[in-house]
Amino acid sequence: MEEKFEPKIIAFLCKWCSSAGSDLAGVSRMKYPPNVVPITVMCSGSISPNYILSAFKDGADGVLVSGCHPGDCHYIKGNYYARRRITLVKELLEFIGIEPERFQMSWVSAAEGAKYTEIIKDFVKELEPLGPQNKLRSNL
Amino acid sequence: MRKRIGFFICHCGINIAGTVDVKKVSEGLSKYPGVVHSEDYIYMCSDPGQSRMVEAIKEKKLDKVVIACCSPTLHETTFRNAAKVAGINSFQCEIANVREQCSWVHKDMKKATAKAIKISKAAIERARLNESLEPISVPVTRRALVIGGGISGIQSALDLANSGYEVILVERSPSIGGHMIQLSETFPTLDCSQCIMTPKMVEVSKHPKIKLLTYSEIQEVAGYIGNFKVKILKKPTYVDPDKCTLCDECTKVCPVAVPNEFELGLTRRRAIYIPFPQAIPATYTLDINNCPGLFPIACGKCADVCEPGAIDFDMKPEILEEEVGSIIVSTGYDLYGKEEMAEYGYGKYEDVLDGLQFERLLSASGPTMGKILRPSDHKEPKEVVFIQCVGSRDPELHCAYCSKICCMYTAKHAMLYKHHVHDGQPYVFYIDIRSGGKDYEEFVQRAIEEDGVIYLRGKVSKIFQEGDKIKVWGVDTLSGKVIEIDADMVVLAMAMRPSEGASELAKKLKIALDKDGFLAEAHPKLRPVESLTSGMFLAGAAQAPKDIPEAVAQASGAAVKAVNILSQDRLYHSPTIATVNLTLCTGCGMCVDVCAYEAIKLEEGKAVVNEVLCEGCGTCSATCLRAAIKVKNITPLQVHEMIKVALGG
Amino acid sequence: MVKLDDIKKECKSILEEGKVKYIVGYKRNNNYYMSIPAFIEKIEETDQLIWDPTCVYNLVRFLRDEKLRKERQKTPDTRPIGVIVKGCDSRAINVLLQEKFIKRENVYIIGVACEKSGVIEKKKLRKKFNEKNIKQIEFGKDNNFIITTEKGKTTISAEEILAERCIECNNNTPVIYDVLLGEKVERSLSEHFRSLEKFESISTEEKWNFWKKELDKCIRCYACRSVCPMCYCDECIADSISLAVKPDTTAEEKAQKIRWVEKSPVSSENFSYHLIRALHLAGRCIDCGECERVCPVDIPLRYLNKKMEKEASEQFGYTAGLDPEKPALVSDFKDDDPQDFII
Ligand code: SF4
Numbered sequence A: 001m002e003e004k005f006e007p008k009i010i011a012f013l014c015k016w017c018s019s020a021g022s023d024l025a026g027v028s029r030m031k032y033p034p035n036v037v038p039i040t041v042m043c044s045g046s047i048s049p050n051y052i053l054s055a056f057k058d059g060a061d062g063v064l065v066s067g068c069h070p071g072d073c074h075y076i077k078g079n080y081y082a083r084r085r086i087t088l089v090k091e092l093l094e095f096i097g098i099e100p101e102r103f104q105m106s107w108v109s110a111a112e113g114a115k116y117t118e119i120i121k122d123f124v125k126e127l128e129p130l131g132p133q134n135k136l137r138s139n140l
Numbered sequence B: 001m002r003k004r005i006g007f008f009i010c011h012c013g014i015n016i017a018g019t020v021d022v023k024k025v026s027e028g029l030s031k032y033p034g035v036v037h038s039e040d041y042i043y044m045c046s047d048p049g050q051s052r053m054v055e056a057i058k059e060k061k062l063d064k065v066v067i068a069c070c071s072p073t074l075h076e077t078t079f080r081n082a083a084k085v086a087g088i089n090s091f092q093c094e095i096a097n098v099r100e101q102c103s104w105v106h107k108d109m110k111k112a113t114a115k116a117i118k119i120s121k122a123a124i125e126r127a128r129l130n131e132s133l134e135p136i137s138v139p140v141t142r143r144a145l146v147i148g149g150g151i152s153g154i155q156s157a158l159d160l161a162n163s164g165y166e167v168i169l170v171e172r173s174p175s176i177g178g179h180m181i182q183l184s185e186t187f188p189t190l191d192c193s194q195c196i197m198t199p200k201m202v203e204v205s206k207h208p209k210i211k212l213l214t215y216s217e218i219q220e221v222a223g224y225i226g227n228f229k230v231k232i233l234k235k236p237t238y239v240d241p242d243k244c245t246l247c248d249e250c251t252k253v254c255p256v257a258v259p260n261e262f263e264l265g266l267t268r269r270r271a272i273y274i275p276f277p278q279a280i281p282a283t284y285t286l287d288i289n290n291c292p293g294l295f296p297i298a299c300g301k302c303a304d305v306c307e308p309g310a311i312d313f314d315m316k317p318e319i320l321e322e323e324v325g326s327i328i329v330s331t332g333y334d335l336y337g338k339e340e341m342a343e344y345g346y347g348k349y350e351d352v353l354d355g356l357q358f359e360r361l362l363s364a365s366g367p368t369m370g371k372i373l374r375p376s377d378h379k380e381p382k383e384v385v386f387i388q389c390v391g392s393r394d395p396e397l398h399c400a401y402c403s404k405i406c407c408m409y410t411a412k413h414a415m416l417y418k419h420h421v422h423d424g425q426p427y428v429f430y431i432d433i434r435s436g437g438k439d440y441e442e443f444v445q446r447a448i449e450e451d452g453v454i455y456l457r458g459k460v461s462k463i464f465q466e467g468d469k470i471k472v473w474g475v476d477t478l479s480g481k482v483i484e485i486d487a488d489m490v491v492l493a494m495a496m497r498p499s500e501g502a503s504e505l506a507k508k509l510k511i512a513l514d515k516d517g518f519l520a521e522a523h524p525k526l527r528p529v530e531s532l533t534s535g536m537f538l539a540g541a542a543q544a545p546k547d548i549p550e551a552v553a554q555a556s557g558a559a560v561k562a563v564n565i566l567s568q569d570r571l572y573h574s575p576t577i578a579t580v581n582l583t584l585c586t587g588c589g590m591c592v593d594v595c596a597y598e599a600i601k602l603e604e605g606k607a608v609v610n611e612v613l614c615e616g617c618g619t620c621s622a623t624c625l626r627a628a629i630k631v632k633n634i635t636p637l638q639v640h641e642m643i644k645v646a647l648g649g
Numbered sequence C: 001m002v003k004l005d006d007i008k009k010e011c012k013s014i015l016e017e018g019k020v021k022y023i024v025g026y027k028r029n030n031n032y033y034m035s036i037p038a039f040i041e042k043i044e045e046t047d048q049l050i051w052d053p054t055c056v057y058n059l060v061r062f063l064r065d066e067k068l069r070k071e072r073q074k075t076p077d078t079r080p081i082g083v084i085v086k087g088c089d090s091r092a093i094n095v096l097l098q099e100k101f102i103k104r105e106n107v108y109i110i111g112v113a114c115e116k117s118g119v120i121e122k123k124k125l126r127k128k129f130n131e132k133n134i135k136q137i138e139f140g141k142d143n144n145f146i147i148t149t150e151k152g153k154t155t156i157s158a159e160e161i162l163a164e165r166c167i168e169c170n171n172n173t174p175v176i177y178d179v180l181l182g183e184k185v186e187r188s189l190s191e192h193f194r195s196l197e198k199f200e201s202i203s204t205e206e207k208w209n210f211w212k213k214e215l216d217k218c219i220r221c222y223a224c225r226s227v228c229p230m231c232y233c234d235e236c237i238a239d240s241i242s243l244a245v246k247p248d249t250t251a252e253e254k255a256q257k258i259r260w261v262e263k264s265p266v267s268s269e270n271f272s273y274h275l276i277r278a279l280h281l282a283g284r285c286i287d288c289g290e291c292e293r294v295c296p297v298d299i300p301l302r303y304l305n306k307k308m309e310k311e312a313s314e315q316f317g318y319t320a321g322l323d324p325e326k327p328a329l330v331s332d333f334k335d336d337d338p339q340d341f342i343i
């Protein structure tokens, strides 16, 4: 039997809200698919477009960037800069023909364990029909 | 030298081990490059667990450890301390979160185990490139600067001085006291404002720890938390306060008469004057802008009559340089002005007053000695209309915000008016009454029930003078009736706004402003007295409209925040801060623009990070097109490696 | 219409006054109809200057070379250099000022307004004429170009061979200059993002196929980077090694030098390179079209940059190179920047 496609997701989470929110999902024993590996960074503002491109190159089927809600960034305004920067990355990836589902951004607060759980569930569901991401994957 | 990495995975009872095959993880990682020790243990955070780690570090000469366990928010510090005990730098200890972000959220053991391995590898990759770091420390200048000598500034200064710290209190006008000293009685207790204020002012002037600089302005602020350097301009008063005996002879001969600021233009003062009898410092000031001239001396009469020879025309502006560790900004408010409120006849009709002017009429020491008399004909007004929300809550034309204190002081005005003029009738036009605060609601009710103040809900549509009456037309929206009042006097509860010059000062201090021009707090809920610039705090109406108790409370809060800094010999700061690769940096300054802490400066065309100000958020590093700036121990290279292994590569 | 004589006169006078070290402008390329850059140092050389629809190059690029040269010299001549700029090129100067790469006093800007026309696009020209026969192209009256071939002169409407970027241009008049030649006129042909329209209606797969085909052609010669006035970094992140090598840097660490992009011209690396390039030019590219012009394999690079320009403009109200005092596109934000895609 052919094995079911298991999308690989990298989630870049800011330490103060989104990573804390995903911790809360754990503390509340919510369940979501194990397809996502989180990488916690200090702030969504520190997520360089290079990280996203790297993840796709290294074979990610989907990439999530998540930070504090506007106004709530621990570092005051990092997420506002992230929003602009990520918008540009998002637009560019879609422009060159990467399925929009593959790259997502969310605001997840430290209290939103449930939201994080839903985001991951939906993300996996959306990625499944797309199959593996080979467009940007390294072919070296 | 090849790194010697130790890996430990915690069972956390069955919390981790129930879903993650910890043996398999530990075994798998034992073969991972650089890992020379790998084990699993039931409770890593327990004493025996920590001891195992310490032992392993010593025995196997590990230089880095990674512990796969619960979220780093819980035990990162525990393990880092243990690592230090074992003799390695605390930053050589990394946590892999395999509980909250793995075992607790998954069911399938095989998949959870595979994920735990990826998470652990990512942590190892991060650890591999971690630098050993020690906390950054800087000395603290243990003195404070308070800007603005109203009630907030006075309170902050006294709290700091009474905690044993030296304070420099800077006030730009000739006396401290601010707006509070102008008030008659204060709501809701009706105690006399001057009676409660003057003792505090005197305390300031007598306090050995407070250096009071009135008639002075901040010129320049440099430095950073714990180490500010401030230049203060002390303007000449041309009167030596030590010699001045307050005999008042000079004002009798001075030929100049200009509107008296303290009495809000209801009376006039001389070019040489004392702002009000209880002024602190108790001395006269020669107002050079209104004096016919000193260079050369055009009049000089005051000096002629001054027996003690206190008047010194040769006094020069002085620039004082002070070093302080913390700054409190309490620059207060001004009322919305004449120009803006012409629609209500303010500035056009003599008997249309603003709230502060009415305070002066009520004040026993005011221009009418506490009698309520019309400025135009000195008759006692029998019908007085008070209008609330003048300029406030009017996003189209004026300020969108609520000035917060007007409901209460209008009730007080109406009440006190009634106490003075028993047969008078006060009316209040209001949008709604906001009387949140201890005893505030009761106070308003008392005005309505006991003092017969008539409250009319609605806005005033027109105000105009006819004969000696001021016609006030409006609608009572509750009854739908058109209201026309032939008033003798109208009092406008003007919006509060940041005091004049606050925005220029904020620029010098590098403190952000909010959309209305008030000083912006660092966080609306959790950091309401801090500014975004570390080491600078906010007190009073400079931050937002507030009443006296709130201003005082915030002032004390700000003082404690300042004490947090001043009470230390040195400040310690996390060393995971941004550093610049000078070869790559082109000096474009984009990082400077994005840093929320003003931690980066361009020096000779290169970015330079202030280690004390940088919070290590990394926003600069994602902005820099050349990857020239990065935060220690979470560098792009580290993330790059983490991505690779997190994807199983 | 801009008179060549005015340009020459201006250049002569600033050279005479010693205001500038030299001037970068355009001159004729012996037997070819296209112009080439001219470096004018002497007054008599100003006669070589030309101004015609083949003045396509963005000469601002040479400010970088000048800066590097000056850095190497022990006692550099600190006088500014003069540069002839079109509207688009002038915005490049603003970007360089914004990024503090150059100082205002280092450059004397001779702005030339494109008025109602612009410069030619060779691709379009080739479709209509045999390039070999063309001797010269000049601005004609009424928004026409006059083309001289062996057989004589033909007049054609500028729009037919006008560069696509000129048709989409909003800044036909330089936005920063010391002297402006020609007139500030509104132009009717601005259709700002028209070249992107064709991407709007096609599917994700079609987009991918388009770009896959185009970017797979890339041979990584980096001509696009070399010609771009914004690509002035000493070390490009595309060849990057953002690891400072210190005495205690281990061999292992060195082996792990960060490489966002590998040098091999394979699909994934070509994509990486061009995506990073587009992102790095977002809010900086002023659409001078130089990268696309120099690409030896004809990759339509402009679209990538244009796409970023469009999003910057439509979502954030930002246009590159208008105001050197303002923060850059990505070092600024508005509280209400759009965020519809964010969950
Ligand atoms: S953004 Fe980068 S290149 Fe620009 S000044 Fe900062 S560190 Fe230097």
Ligand code: SF4
Pocket (backbone or CB within 6 Å): B577, B578, B594, B595, B596, B597, B598, B599, B600, B609, B613, B614, B615, B616, B617, B618, B619, B620, B621, B631
């Ligand atoms: S890491 Fe954050 S706080 Fe530090 S310099 Fe960069 S932007 Fe400023």
Ligand code: FES
Pocket (backbone or CB within 6 Å): A014, A015, A016, A017, A018, A042, A043, A044, A045, A066, A067, A068, A072, A073, A074, A075, A076, A078, A079
């Ligand atoms: S800390 Fe969460 S987005 Fe900045």
